[in-house]
Amino acid sequence: MHRKYVISPWWAIFILFTVFSWKLVQYHTTPDYRVLALAERQYWSHVPINANRGAIQDREGNILALSVPVSSYFIDPEYWNPNDAKELKGIFSDSVIDRISKQNDGRFVWVARKVPPEITEKLVDKDLEGLHEIKEKLRYYPNNSLLTHALGFCDIDDRGQSGIELAWDTTLFEPAGYRLTAKKNLGKLDNGLHIKKGIPSIVLTIDAKIQFVIEKVLNETATANAAKWGAAVCMDPNSGEILAMASWPTFNPNKRNELKNTAATVNNVVSRTYEPGSTLKPVIMGIAIEKGHVKANEVFKCPANFKVADGSISEAYKGTSFGSLSISEILVKSSNVGMAQIGIRVKPVEMYQSLLDWGFGSIPEIELNGVERGLISRPSQWRGVVPANIAIGQGFATTPLQLVTAISAIVNGGHLLKPYLVKSARDSDGNIVYSGERTVLRDVISPVTSAWLSGVMLEATMKGTGRPAVSKLLKIGTKTGTAQVAEKGKYVPNKYVSSIVGFWPYDNPQYTVLLVIGEPSKGKYYGGEIAAPPLKRIAEEMLELSSVVSMKQDGSILH
Secondary structure, eight states: OOOOOOOOHHHHHHHHHHHHHHHHHHHHHSOOHHHHHHHTTOEEEEEEEOOOOOEEEOTTOOEEEEEEEEEEEEEOTTTOOGGGGGGGBTTBOHHHHHHHTSOOOSSOEEEEEEEOHHHHHHHTTOOOTTEEEEEEEEEEOTTTTTTHHHHOOBOTTSOBOSHHHHHTHHHHOOOOEEEEEEEOGGGOEEEEEEOOSOOOEEEESOOHHHHHHHHHHHHHHHHHTTOSEEEEEEEOTTTOBEEEEEEESOOOTTSGGGGGOGGGGOOHHHHOOBOOGGGGHHHHHHHHHHTTSSOTTOEEEEOSEEEETTEEEEOSSTTOOOEEEEHHHHHHTTOHHHHHHHHTTSOHHHHHHHHHHTTTTSOOOOSOSSOOOOBOOOGGGOOTTHHHHHHTTOSOBBOHHHHHHHHHHHHTTSEEEOOBOEEEEEOTTSOEEEEOOOOEEEEOSOHHHHHHHHHHHHHHHHHSTTGGGOOSSSOOEEEEEEEEEEETTEEEEEEEEEEEEEEEOTTSOOEEEEEEEESOOSSOOOHHHHTHHHHHHHHHHHHHHHHHHHHHHHTSOOO
């Protein structure tokens, strides 16, 4: 009996499916040459660009720095015709025209980054094959040079280079996103932008209105006296908040060519060290009183000159003899001879440590870069006339920030506060990553000494060297300063630093302001004549501003 074989149709289906699958894989892995030719006319590229950089605001929410949309341009040499470069003359610089008039390698060549809107407008009607636009962000400062030294500036890629922009770069800066570009045939460009998360932000303690007043007066005063440099800073003595910070000469961060003048980009409030002269005397007097080296009822003989070891101390006005002065009169009349006698009573080690306790000789913990510590030599070097010099604010270097912080301690009851500039910082997720707050570093004088020194500073305004700062609108306590300038270890004739520090209102101090004019060259140089009148202007204009704000809040007056 023969066995009958039947061929199953499933074998045929299996073979057919296998052949079909193989062809399918083949077509996907080795595409047709015509498809390859088209693909060669198209490319995908990740072009790094800037994402949004966080905004910087003042205490009232006014924008001080932000990122705005702008256009950048590049060419794709594969499609770019160098002869078309002549169409862009007068729009881009000659160097750019020369570069794109030649044959370039690769597929991507920058033409210009972050161009002004007027250039973008000129290119709207230009339909040049191979020239492409990319949208980016440009760091922009709406108030131009206002607060520029504290804010700082960024480079072309939006990385902070100085000021808040640098110190808070990791918070403000979102890493560059990527624009995914697809080059299609005929050189047309498709693109899409991927930006991570939200936008971070920094809120400063600065009051833009106060900043405007102080900056205006500083600029006018420095210019009128042909000064080499200037600085002004306003602090809330009760909290340590910096309400204004100005430096001169200044610059506009929106004009990148001005950044070439590096001297103008220095923040003199935190980076400039100078000998403070008589503005330091209230601090020295406070130290001497607290250490028990002078008594409230003491009287000192103050001749025109006072011999000290290998040198001598003379009054600011040569030949002036004040006769007998009480310790309050020594400050009111700013007697160098009187302060020298008080200063040498304090042992060098004790004075040195006390100055350190007041914040001199150490870097203030403010949220900025480039902060200097000042200069105080070791007590072992305080030989001869040095202790007397330090008592009158010479032979010792400070920064404006350190001095305004110390004077604030005098008027707030004796509390040395940490100065701070940043009120709050948020990351790109909206989380608060930093909050500035009042921080007492230490108590440097008693409330009694604080009240006495504050009263003497008011008297210095009414009867002493600060008389040009007398105002009919409010009581201002002041101390003026006129210091010689040292170069290579020697004081230079006819070079001075003129300054004044003041606080107001006297009965309830809300502001401490230091104004420093470095090396004026128009004849005048005493702090009382150069710096006191501008301080009065600052105080009265700030009072006017606060009155207008109060009236607006009450709704009684609107301008």
